Amino acid sequence: MARKWIWVVAILMAGGMGTFPSNAGERMFTYVYESDTLPEGGLEFEQWVTYRNAKAQGNHTRWDMRDEIEYGITSDLQTSLYVNYTQIFQEGVEDFDENGSIDSADTNNEWQFKGVSSEWIHNILSPYDDPIGVAVYLEGTVSDSEGELEEKLLLSKNIGENWVLAFNAAVEQEWNLKHHGNDMEGKFEMDAGVAYKIIPQFSIGAEAKNQRVYPENLAFEEHSVWFVGPNLHYGNGQWWITATLLPQIAGHPDQGNGLNYDDNERIEARLIAGINF
Template sequence: MKSLFAGALALSMTAPAARAGEGPFAFIYTLDLQPQGTWQFEQWEWLQTGQSQGNYYFLTNRSELEYGFKPWFQVGLYVNTEYAYAFRNGVDGTTGGPGTNIDPSSDLSAPYSSFRFKSISFENIVRFMNPYTDGWGLGLYFEPAIGPYGYELEWKLLLQKNFIDDRLVLAANIVFETEQEWRSGATEFASVLDLIVGASYRFTDNWAAGVEFRNHREFTGQLLNEPEHSAYFLGPTIHYSAEKWWATLGWRHQLPIVAAFNDDQRSVVVNGQIFGNEHASDEFMLRIGFPFGGDKRHERY
């Protein structure tokens, strides 16, 4: 028994750090950029499900091709599509929810389903400090997106600190997003301020596990004009990497501690969670990556 424990401990202590280009978190961006001159195809599947009653599913699909332009600069192109299904999921028993685009004059008690192309977005990540060589990591993320239903501009401040020979990764994203959406014949302006923090521990060569926390604050207007609500999410993440691919699966649950700042928002709060056109109870994320275009996968900077 002692020898078995010693062997397991030795394996854990010699597990290597994350390889370049991998995503050990489900929702958080890190500064493990794609090596210069190499490519990666990445597929994102983000499912939001569960409201106060009825049936609700909202699936966001993101297909990305990313390229290591410089050791400190990564670019990527996303094609974003959405599928929504809802049926009497509203607090008042009507059909609706995030991702639905229902005409108010239609039958709000009928089932709703749609698949649509949402947007094309262009990712840019600049790394100013490298967590593997500078002691901690600092970077900036910028992503414009445009489609037939509106446009978005998203900024992220990326922070990262590694411990235990780079096997333990602490990361945070501070996110500002402004958007204009054409919804049900009307134009809506909104902005978002997010804080996302997490920890991931690589306990063997191929496996890592962690936890992610999110505080989502939404505002009317494009410059954080008037607060609408503040919601909180928490959940686990599991990551696996093979020689030619990797995958990360995460789950976040909306905590029952939402703060709503006007009557419209308070009207869709049930048991401390906010629903309506804002959020679901649970979010699941699956990310799968396939690096190619060079034998540089084990580089970390």
């Protein structure tokens, strides 16, 4: 019951604080969003690549790609359109069902179109001029098999010329569009990042994320996983690139070495490159 209240409060916060949020421009982090938005009229293309590797056994690699166009509607509202696709190679990987027992050990190697996403970010407080930067975020995704809604609260702060801190709290609702009954799967995710600008163009930092999944209309917590790793960023006046390496450091329920492999791998790496127009 308490879990459902967390969801209700989080959705109300996202909806009440601003309406339709979306994604920032230049990214110092690849998992955590900062709270500032593109300037009015700003236009940017971003290419996302996320690599995931290694289950408890067998061979498993997964590449998630997102092509994104981002536009600043006003100085505090931006929108993005994504095209999403995935390549998975899997051999001898045993999936676990919800009871923790071995489900299957399929081999496959396939590309999947993962639908299109519309994302909105509304900046409320500036990370430069206010005590803390605040923005709200809404993303909707539709593919031939699934529908998703994601709401986030984005907090960040630029301290002096060198330090950037960011924290996001996100809830996500996912529906399987191919099955009748349409049970909703919920996710709750927290992301945090810290970066230090060595020179104005280059920074080093670290990111962390914790994701919890609640299937069957939030009936139970299926798993909770923690990732922590380093991050690098380079940006000049025209383009930028950011990369993060995130090994899984803990997962529950434990499916080997203290990690969980339900929808997760031992290691994730994400690279995002953006070009300004």
